[in-house]
Amino acid sequence: MSDPVVVASGQTFERLSIQVCNDLSFSPTLPDGTRPDFSTIIPNLNIRTSIQNWCRKTKTVHPPAPDYSSLERIVKDAMEPDLRVSEKELLKAVPDNPPVIFSHAATELGPRVNHFNSGSSEESVVIGGASPGTPLPFTVRPTCFSSSSVSSVEITEVEIQGQNPSGPLSEEEEKLVAKMKSNEVFEQEEGAISLRNLTRSSEEARVSLCTHRVLSPLRSLVASRYGVVQVNAVASLVNLSLERQNKVRIVRSGFVPYLIDALKGGSSETQEHAAGALFSLALDDDNKMAIGVLGALQPLMHALRSESERTRHDSALALYHLTLVQSNRVKLVKLGVVSTLLSMVKSGTLASRVLLILCNLAVCMEGRTAMLDADAVECFVGLLRENELDSESTRENCVAALYALSHRSLRFKGLAREARAMEVLKEVAEVTGTERAREKAKRILQMMRAAGDGDDDGSEHDGVLESGGLTRMRYRGSGGRNNANTTTF
Numbered sequence: 001m002s003d004p005v006v007v008a009s010g011q012t013f014e015r016l017s018i019q020v021c022n023d024l025s026f027s028p029t030l031p032d033g034t035r036p037d038f039s040t041i042i043p044n045l046n047i048r049t050s051i052q053n054w055c056r057k058t059k060t061v062h063p064p065a066p067d068y069s070s071l072e073r074i075v076k077d078a079m080e081p082d083l084r085v086s087e088k089e090l091l092k093a094v095p096d097n098p099p100v101i102f103s104h105a106a107t108e109l110g111p112r113v114n115h116f117n118s119g120s121s122e123e124s125v126v127i128g129g130a131s132p133g134t135p136l137p138f139t140v141r142p143t144c145f146s147s148s149s150v151s152s153v154e155i156t157e158v159e160i161q162g163q164n165p166s167g168p169l170s171e172e173e174e175k176l177v178a179k180m181k182s183n184e185v186f187e188q189e190e191g192a193i194s195l196r197n198l199t200r201s202s203e204e205a206r207v208s209l210c211t212h213r214v215l216s217p218l219r220s221l222v223a224s225r226y227g228v229v230q231v232n233a234v235a236s237l238v239n240l241s242l243e244r245q246n247k248v249r250i251v252r253s254g255f256v257p258y259l260i261d262a263l264k265g266g267s268s269e270t271q272e273h274a275a276g277a278l279f280s281l282a283l284d285d286d287n288k289m290a291i292g293v294l295g296a297l298q299p300l301m302h303a304l305r306s307e308s309e310r311t312r313h314d315s316a317l318a319l320y321h322l323t324l325v326q327s328n329r330v331k332l333v334k335l336g337v338v339s340t341l342l343s344m345v346k347s348g349t350l351a352s353r354v355l356l357i358l359c360n361l362a363v364c365m366e367g368r369t370a371m372l373d374a375d376a377v378e379c380f381v382g383l384l385r386e387n388e389l390d391s392e393s394t395r396e397n398c399v400a401a402l403y404a405l406s407h408r409s410l411r412f413k414g415l416a417r418e419a420r421a422m423e424v425l426k427e428v429a430e431v432t433g434t435e436r437a438r439e440k441a442k443r444i445l446q447m448m449r450a451a452g453d454g455d456d457d458g459s460e461h462d463g464v465l466e467s468g469g470l471t472r473m474r475y476r477g478s479g480g481r482n483n484a485n486t487t488t489f
Contacts, residue, residue: 001014001047001048001051001063002014002015002016002062002063002064002065002066003015003016003043003048003065004043004044004047004048004051005018005041005042005043005044006041006042006043006044006289006290006293006294007036007037007038007039007040007041007042008037008038008039008040008254008256008257008294009034009035009036009037009251009252009253009254009290010248010251010252010256010286010287010289010290010291010293010294011030011036011252011290012044012047013036014066015041016065016066016068016071017066017071017075018038018041019068020068020071020072020075021038021075022038023072024072024075024076026075026078028078030252032248032249032252033212034212034249034252034253036252037252037254039254040257040294042293042294044293045327046289046326046327051063141242141280142238142273142275142276142277142279142280142310142314143272143276143309143310143313143314144235144238144272144273144275144276144310144314173208173209173213173214176191176194176195176198176209176214177191177213177214177217178191179191179194180192180195180214180217180218180220180221181217185224185226185229188221188224188226188229189226189228189229189232191217191221192218192221192228192229192232192233192236193228193232195209195214195218195232195233195236196232196235196236196239199236199239199240200239203242203243206239206240206242206243206246207243207245207246209240210240210243210245210246210249210250212253215249215250215253215255216253218233218236218237219253219254219255219258221233222234222237222255222258222262223258227267230270231267231269231270231273234259234262234270234273234274234277235273237250237255237259237273237277238273238276238277238280241277241280241281242280244283244284247280247281247283247284247286247287248284248286248287250281251281251284251287251290251291255277256278256281256290256291256294256296257294257295259274259277259278259296260274260278260294260295260296260299262274263275263278263296263299263300263302263303263315264299264302268306268307268308268311271303271306271308271311272308272310272311272314275300275303275306275310275311275314275315275318276310276314278291278296278300278314278315278318279314279315279317279318279321282318282321282322283321285324288321288322288324288325288328289325289327289328291322292322292325292327292328292331293327296318296322297319297322297328297331297332297335298335300315300318300319300322301315301319301332301335301337301340303315304316304319304344304349304350304354312350313350313353316350316353316354316356316357317353319332319357320353320356320357320360323357323360323361324360326364329360329361329363329364329366329367330364330366330367332357332361333361333364333366333367333370334366338358338361338367338370338371338374338376339374341354341357341358341361342358342371342374342375342376342379345358345379345380345383345398346379346383351394352391352393352394352397355394355397355398355400355401356397358371358376358401359397359400359401359404362376362401362404362405362407363404368404368405368407368409371405372405372409372411372412372415375415376401376405377402377405377412377415377416377419377421378415378418378419380398380401380402381402381416381419381420381421381424382419383398384398384399384424384425384428385420385424392434392437395428395432395433395434395437396433396434396436396437396440399425399428399433399437399440399441399444400440402416402421402425402440402444403440403443403444406443406444406447406448413447413448416444416448417448421444421448422445422448425441425444425445426441426445428441429441429442429445
């Protein structure tokens, strides 16, 4: 690629290729059966930089811009007669993407259960090869989701691939789609509530109903001005996003901008569901960069101050997963969030979750520099010394953040000595720390005691931090089959 760009549906294309497709009024069909949304184009600086670096290292000439006429011939060859649509026909799709204005009304469904502290769905991040990792409290489903029962239906990959998206609608699906497409608000409301109910407890329904025929009218309902319609539509989207095979399809169907608008100006309940949906979608590695490129980072940061506990928790977890990607880490640092995150840790606001985000930011050079500039070392050491952290897991995360900051950094050594970190880390390593915290504290102490230029412990850190940081998680739940929500990421 010469000039890679990210489109609204999350895929990356050559800029001129998109221009040719737009000029010919052509929308290609992707391998998964969806069509990309070319309405918004953003430069993909991450891919472009990677290409430039590779060309420089291999002494290869940077790819030149493609020839317009050659691309035009390729696109025309790919166009089938039934795909040649007029501008008038394309304009008919415009109402599918209206400005999103949210208002609040009580949901028709019952109260939701907060699964955030459920011990049956914990995961832990492993910071380093065979060494003990630092446990990170984590849920695999948004806190706004609740299910009265768990379906035991197994959906195999063969069954999913065997579905025919262009086949006839079932009678139930036909009625559902008809209500969602209706011009009558009452019927739209019934359709949204029915979809939410159908997808609450049935994995089979979540898979079978995540089709273009359902997602297209659902997108319109997410933008509804009527509170009950909008709330249940966003909640339905959360339910659909729980299945692994649905996550990429939802992002490529153009829902992310709607969820971002919900976080910016939606009602409290709308924000809860929107944050939960972004968290759920961010679990898929293929979605992380697209969600960040489309502008979700700043609204998620703002949502950390929400009055709703569910919104705060799911926003924090969404940011944690999004910052597993280097481009999102750099974006977040450039937004100037480090001082805000450190102040939240000091105040005890979501301390454990915020520390996870800071651990990821400390992996990249920009993040480490910003955190060291903001006196993060003194902050973390002070919290450990004064024992102001609310749980063992939070203390472990604090030690893990110090460990990430210590990566081949002479500056860290100086700041740690000024903060009298040695005595605090000794106590953690010998007395107060859990097994994982002791391991990390011992490594930091070894690094600080070692003489040299700061590269003495680089071999231990390189494979851990430069490979992408806290990027792998292992499921520790109490049984259950390995589905989309217990898959390692």
